[in-house]
Every structure is written in structure tokens, then in C-alpha cells.
Amino acid sequence: MKKKVIIIGSGIAGLALSIRLKSKGYNVDVFEKNENVGGKLSDFYLDNFRHDFGPKLFTMPNLIEDIFEDAGVNIDKYFKYDKLDIACKYFWDDGHIFNAYSDSQKFIHEVHTKFNKEENMVEEYIFNSKKKFNLVKKIFLENSLHKISTYLSLDSVKAILNFLKLNIFISLNSLNKRYFKDEKLIQLFNRFATYNGSSPYLTSGIMSIIQHLEHDLGVFMPRKGISDISYSLYNLAIDLGVKFHFNSEIDSIIIKNKSAVGVSINKMNHKADIIISNMDINLTYDRLLKGYKKPFFIKNYQPSSSAVVFYWNMNKSFSNINVHNIIFSRDQKKEFDYIFNKKSIYEDPTVYICSTSKIVKEDAPTGCENWFILINSPFDSGQDWKKIKKTLRNNIIKKISSTLKVDIESNIVGEKILTPIEIEIETLSKFGSLYGSSSNSLQSAFIRHPNFSKKINNLYFCGGSVHPGGGIPLCLNSAKIVSDLIN
Ligand SMILES: Cc1cc2nc3c(=O)[nH]c(=O)nc-3n(C[C@H](O)[C@H](O)[C@H](O)COP(=O)(O)OP(=O)(O)OC[C@H]3O[C@@H](n4cnc5c(N)ncnc54)[C@H](O)[C@@H]3O)c2cc1C
Structure with a gap:
């Protein structure tokens, strides 16, 4: 039976x-x-706008x-997706803009244009990221770490022999500083620590493998x-x-x-x-x-970080943003100190904006956009989220308006806000953490x-x-x- x-x-x-x-x-x-x-x-609907509840980035x-x-089964009957040309558009408050392309050669060329002289190091970084990914995928990502058989394969022997090259025992920030001089590039490459809900100053340099996924294999969007x-x-x-x-x-x-x-x-x-x-x-x-x-x-x-999410129905479309966008904080160190030590949100946080309606036209009425704004936050430990979200809403509206050079507040015609409390209730994730435990230690993968x-x-x-x-x-x-x- x-x-x-x-x-x-x-x-x-x-x-x-x-x-x-x-x-x-x-x-x-x-x-x-x-x-x-x-x-x-x-996902869910807010009036006639469709919003994805959580993840936006698909690699x-x-x-x-x-x-x-x-x-x-043939996938075509069930699921179709396309590669995005620009994985993410980055903004800094001094007016600097950087398009991070999915294709590694275009990405490196953009570094050459926007960050003079750093392109060789970026090329080397992406190359090493691929090498590290291929070394760790069999042992860390595709097998149980808790079965002896995992360690007896040829792939595992290769990974163990190259252990030091994996940058496990150095923080992501320290690794990035070894490669780049420009603070903006360091900030950009540090941001990938948030992909497992961690701080770049604490998580392992092995997180640099994400570069290979995003700017080599590319970023995609289901139709x-x-x-x-x-x-x-x-x-x-x-x-x-x-x-x-x-x-x-x-x-x-x-x-x-x-x-x-x-x-x-x-x-x-x-x-x-x-x-x-x-x-x-x-x-x-x-x-x-x-x-x-x-x-x-x-x-x-230690739980991973959580998020405060604003789902906004916008009655206008914005030509200066892309599908995925990041407006950086002026002080990345302070930002992560707030999340992981002060257990609060810095007044000038990094703002992530996603508008899937840029390519999935049915997601918003014609001439409008569905905005998903995510701010990394600490997990819930009894903070006054009502107060935090009110202050945060004002701060990010100012920040986005000043970056896009348009007062966006009057364009918000529908809104839902999610704090770690609702994330815990809706998905039964303890403390509202997005990724289970944080990887804020060098041995956390184990x-x-x-x-x-x-x-x-x-x-x-x-x-x-x-x-x-x-x-x-x-x-x-x-x-x-x-x-x-x-x-
Ligand atoms: C705001 C946000 C943004 C994110 N951004 C990204 C991103 O851009 N890219 C990315 O890759 N990841 C992202 N993530 C993380 C990603 O969404 C998660 O890692 C992933 O979806 C978790 O999937 P899961 O299989 O662990 O299940 P979950 O999505 O956690 O679902 C668990 C399910 O189990 C159900 N359940 C729980 N307990 C019970 C029970 N006792 N009985 C019956 N049912 C139960 C819950 O209702 C839920 O449906 C994000 C997450 C959030 C919340």
C-alpha cells in the first residue's frame, strides 16, 4: 500500500x-x-490593485x-517568466543613480561608467562569487548537513580543501572593503546581508555568493x-x-x-x-x-530581521523608477545598529520600492502603479509598532519624494501596512522574522x-x-x- x-x-x-x-x-x-x-x-487585492504579500525578488x-x-510535466502549461534587464535601480541622496544589470558584463560596464576604476575588482568579485557558489552548493545548499554521506562525496572534499577561499570567517563588510574603495559600492554589496535577515557587519563573507545569482545568473519575474x-x-x-x-x-x-x-x-x-x-x-x-x-x-x-511593509495603490505611474529600486540610507552602519542592537528603525532607513505593475500590467489600473515599500526592521520584541509605523511613514514619504523629486503623498490612494506583528499572525513566523534565525554569526550556516x-x-x-x-x-x-x- x-x-x-x-x-x-x-x-x-x-x-x-x-x-x-x-x-x-x-x-x-x-x-x-x-x-x-x-x-x-x-498575494491579495487592495481595491483593484494586486499586491504580493512578501517576496519580490526571484532568482x-x-x-x-x-x-x-x-x-x-511540461512547465509551459503552468508557469512562465522573463529575465529582467535591470535587476535593481539604486539611488543615493546626493543624486547618484546606478542601474544594476542582471547580465554581468552590462553590470561591470555600468560600474565602469558610474564608479570609475572599480570595474576590475567587481569583475573579480563576481568571478569569485561564482567559484564559491559552485563549491558550496552541493555541500551546504543541496544536501543535509546532518548526514555523514554528505561529507563523503567528491564535491565535499573539494569544498573542504578550499574552505579558506569561501570567506566564511570574515564578515561581509570586511570582505567588501577588501575589494572596493568607493563607500557607495561597499554599501551596495553590503546590502545583500539582508537577504537572509542579517547585518553585513556580522554575517559571513560567504553571503557574497548572492552576487553570482543576481548579476550573473540574473533576476527574473513571473509573467x-x-x-x-x-x-x-x-x-x-x-x-x-x-x-x-x-x-x-x-x-x-x-x-x-x-x-x-x-x-x-x-x-x-x-x-x-x-x-x-x-x-x-x-x-x-x-x-x-x-x-x-x-x-x-x-x-x-537570534531571529532574523523582520520588516515594515507599506502596500500603496498609486494613482500615477513614475517613469524614474524601475521594477526593483533601492534608496539608500545616508548611514548604513547606524541603520544596522538600530535594527540589531537598538531594536528599532533608524530615522533615515534604506527604502526598497517594488512596482510589479511596471511589467505585469494587470496588477494596477492603467496609468497607476502597485507599490510595495519594504523597510528592514528588528523582529518583534514588544516595540510600540503603532508609533514606529507612524514616524516611519512620514520619514519615508519625505525620503522618496525628495529622491524622485515629486511629492508622492497625494498619489497614495490605497494603503495597507504590515509590521512584524501581522507577519507573525498571518504566516505563523515567530517574532515576525522573515528568514527564521539570523545569520549574524560566522558559523550560522552550520x-x-x-x-x-x-x-x-x-x-x-x-x-x-x-x-x-x-x-x-x-x-x-x-x-x-x-x-x-x-x-
Ligand atoms: C515581506 C517579506 C519579503 C520577503 N522578500 C523576499 C524576497 O524578495 N526574496 C526571497 O527569496 N524571499 C523573500 N522573503 C522570504 C520568503 O518569503 C520566505 O523565506 C519563504 O516564502 C518561506 O517559505 P516557507 O516554505 O518557509 O513557508 P511560509 O511562507 O513561512 O509558509 C508557512 C505556511 O504554513 C502555514 N502554517 C503554519 N503553521 C501551521 C499549522 N500549525 N497548521 C497549518 N498550517 C500552518 C502558514 O499559514 C503558511 O501558509 C520575504 C518574506 C517576507 C515576509
């Missing part, structure tokens, strides 16, 4: 895993507390293609908006026969004789041979595994929770709060790792 699998949560990792296991012949049921799939990678589409290919990644995987899962149960929040995982044997919801038990939690790992222990000790490193972890339980048989974990980490690509990798662990 086919084995039965229950997946708790339909975030991007849960969805990908449901397809992988169904394709391997398992009976798969997914229980989701919300009324729709996707978790952080979902490594090959990981989505692999899921379709492994399921033996129907980024949440279409979730919806297309959901459609494939349904077609393959995965069963979804919405508005179904699991209360506990049932354990018998040290094995997971089912889940419980509203006092009803559902039996299964294998249980997988796509829920935040901390909350999985707190709520679903009561009485089971959290591993030491989970108990004492101390994420494994993808399986060492104490309870048949219990596995996928998603942004476990190995290999947060963000769409790593969540998809976690699904692949769990699928490979289950025979």
Missing part, C-alpha cells in the same frame, strides 16, 4: 515537497491554516523548472507576478492528486513509540506514515511538539535546524527556518533535501 504523508503548511517549501513526494508515489495531504496557499509567497528559476521536470510561483505549483499539485485542506490549523503532532504517526486538529486525529512540518521550526516545537525539548541552538537562536528529527522517527522539516535557510531558492532546496531523505 502507498505510504501516506501529511505536510503541515503550504508555504513554497511545503508546496514543492508535496509535488516531489506525490511524484514518487506517496499519498500526500497538505493542511494549511489560511484559506489559500503560499504563506509568505501569496534561480531553474529550481522551479526542476520540480516540473522531476514530475515529468503573472511573483505569487504565481505558489499558484502554479499548487495547480500542478492538484493535477497530480495532492489533497489540500484549507482553514485547517494543526494543533499537534502525534508521537507513539518515538515515531510520528499523525497530526491532530480540533481533537480529530489524522494518521500518516510520515509527517513534515513546513511551519516555523520554533513554533513547531512550541505548539505541535509540546513536551519535546528544543535543541539547544534553537532555544538560544547551526540551522536539520531537515529531520534526530529524536522522533518519520518526522521531517522544510522551509525558511530550517537548513539550508530562508528565501525562495533555499526553501525549494529544503524541499528537495527532504524528498531525497525520504525513500
Whole structure:
């Protein structure tokens, strides 16, 4: 008889895993507390503007293609995407503007034009970023770090022999200062620490591999908006026969004789041979595994940063911004000091603006734009978010208006604001952190929770709060790792 699998949560990792296991012949049921799939990678409408709830940046589409290919299904019927020419447009308050191209040669040429004399170092940086990525991907990103077999492969031996070249034991900021003289370039390359919710002054230089993803492999956008990644995987899962149960929040995982044997919801038990939690790992222990000790490193972890997000319906289109835009803070050091030490938001934060309607025309009425403004923030530790968001709103309206040289306030005709509190409630992510634990230590890659339980048989974990980490690509990798662990 086919084995039965229950997946708790339909975030991007849960969805990908449901397809992988169904394709391997398992009976798969997914229980989701919300009324729709996707978790952080979902969307909503504010009047007639469509807004993506969370992620905006999409790299490594090959990981989505692999899921379709492994399921033996042609992706074209479900999911289409395009490469963006400009990955991100950067603004500084002295008027300096820099277009970061997806293509590495165009990117390097733009550095030559805008940051005289630094292009050779950028070229070397991107080249080394690719080398590091290829060394670490098999051992850190595509396999369980907690199985001996991972360390016995040729790829692992290569990675171990080149360990010092991976820049693990130097901070991202120190690494960037070794390469560049121009403060603006350092600021730009430092910003990638936020991709795993960390500070460039604390996270490891290994984070420099993101350069290869963004300015070598490139940045992409699904034709129907980024949440279409979730919806297309959901459609494939349904077609393959995965069963979804919405508005179904699991209360506990049932354990018998040290094995997971089912889940419980509203006092009803559902039996299964294998249980997988796509829920935040901390909350999985707190709520679903009561009485089971959290591993030491989970108990004492530092959550990743969170965000305050402004979803704005704009009644005008803005020709001077691109799809992805960053307006930098005047003082990056202070900004991160506020987030990680003062646990607040600096008065002049870096502002990220995304307008998907620039290319997904249906996302906003003609002549209008859907703006997503993200400000990195500390995780929730009891701050007065009402006060913070009011001050922040005033500060960023001033900052954006002065950069774009137009008073934007009167153009905002619809608004929703998200603080870490709502992120925690809507996606059940402890303290509202975006990426589970932070990577604010040089060894953090090694101390994420494994993808399986060492104490309870048949219990596995996928998603942004476990190995290999947060963000769409790593969540998809976690699904692949769990699928490979289950025979
Ligand atoms: C504002 C924001 C911006 C981001 N920007 C980016 C970006 O640009 N690029 C990028 O790659 N990443 C980004 N991220 C991070 C990325 O969204 C996440 O790492 C990723 O989507 C997490 O996926 P996941 O599989 O861990 O599941 P999640 O999205 O965390 O979903 C978990 C699901 O499980 C459900 N669930 C939880 N507990 C239960 C339970 N007990 N019973 C049933 N269901 C349950 C939840 O309702 C949810 O649907 C961003 C995140 C946010 C919030």
C-alpha cells in the first residue's frame, strides 16, 4: 500500500515537497491554516490593485523548472517568466543613480561608467562569487548537513580543501572593503546581508555568493507576478492528486513509540506514515511538539530581521523608477545598529520600492502603479509598532519624494501596512522574522535546524527556518533535501 504523508503548511517549501513526494508515489495531504496557499509567497487585492504579500525578488528559476521536470510535466502549461534587464535601480541622496544589470558584463560596464576604476575588482568579485557558489552548493545548499554521506562525496572534499577561499570567517563588510574603495559600492554589496535577515557587519563573507545569482545568473519575474510561483505549483499539485485542506490549523503532532504517526486538529486525529512540518521550526516545537525539548541552538537562536511593509495603490505611474529600486540610507552602519542592537528603525532607513505593475500590467489600473515599500526592521520584541509605523511613514514619504523629486503623498490612494506583528499572525513566523534565525554569526550556516528529527522517527522539516535557510531558492532546496531523505 502507498505510504501516506501529511505536510503541515503550504508555504513554497511545503508546496514543492508535496509535488516531489506525490511524484514518487506517496499519498500526500497538505493542511494549511489560511484559506489559500503560499504563506509568505501569496498575494491579495487592495481595491483593484494586486499586491504580493512578501517576496519580490526571484532568482534561480531553474529550481522551479526542476520540480516540473522531476514530475515529468511540461512547465509551459503552468508557469512562465522573463529575465529582467535591470535587476535593481539604486539611488543615493546626493543624486547618484546606478542601474544594476542582471547580465554581468552590462553590470561591470555600468560600474565602469558610474564608479570609475572599480570595474576590475567587481569583475573579480563576481568571478569569485561564482567559484564559491559552485563549491558550496552541493555541500551546504543541496544536501543535509546532518548526514555523514554528505561529507563523503567528491564535491565535499573539494569544498573542504578550499574552505579558506569561501570567506566564511570574515564578515561581509570586511570582505567588501577588501575589494572596493568607493563607500557607495561597499554599501551596495553590503546590502545583500539582508537577504537572509542579517547585518553585513556580522554575517559571513560567504553571503557574497548572492552576487553570482543576481548579476550573473540574473533576476527574473513571473509573467503573472511573483505569487504565481505558489499558484502554479499548487495547480500542478492538484493535477497530480495532492489533497489540500484549507482553514485547517494543526494543533499537534502525534508521537507513539518515538515515531510520528499523525497530526491532530480540533481533537480529530489524522494518521500518516510520515509527517513534515513546513511551519516555523520554533513554533513547531512550541505548539505541535509540546513536551519535546528544543535543541539547544534553537532555544538560544537570534531571529532574523523582520520588516515594515507599506502596500500603496498609486494613482500615477513614475517613469524614474524601475521594477526593483533601492534608496539608500545616508548611514548604513547606524541603520544596522538600530535594527540589531537598538531594536528599532533608524530615522533615515534604506527604502526598497517594488512596482510589479511596471511589467505585469494587470496588477494596477492603467496609468497607476502597485507599490510595495519594504523597510528592514528588528523582529518583534514588544516595540510600540503603532508609533514606529507612524514616524516611519512620514520619514519615508519625505525620503522618496525628495529622491524622485515629486511629492508622492497625494498619489497614495490605497494603503495597507504590515509590521512584524501581522507577519507573525498571518504566516505563523515567530517574532515576525522573515528568514527564521539570523545569520549574524560566522558559523550560522552550520547551526540551522536539520531537515529531520534526530529524536522522533518519520518526522521531517522544510522551509525558511530550517537548513539550508530562508528565501525562495533555499526553501525549494529544503524541499528537495527532504524528498531525497525520504525513500
Ligand atoms: C515581506 C517579506 C519579503 C520577503 N522578500 C523576499 C524576497 O524578495 N526574496 C526571497 O527569496 N524571499 C523573500 N522573503 C522570504 C520568503 O518569503 C520566505 O523565506 C519563504 O516564502 C518561506 O517559505 P516557507 O516554505 O518557509 O513557508 P511560509 O511562507 O513561512 O509558509 C508557512 C505556511 O504554513 C502555514 N502554517 C503554519 N503553521 C501551521 C499549522 N500549525 N497548521 C497549518 N498550517 C500552518 C502558514 O499559514 C503558511 O501558509 C520575504 C518574506 C517576507 C515576509
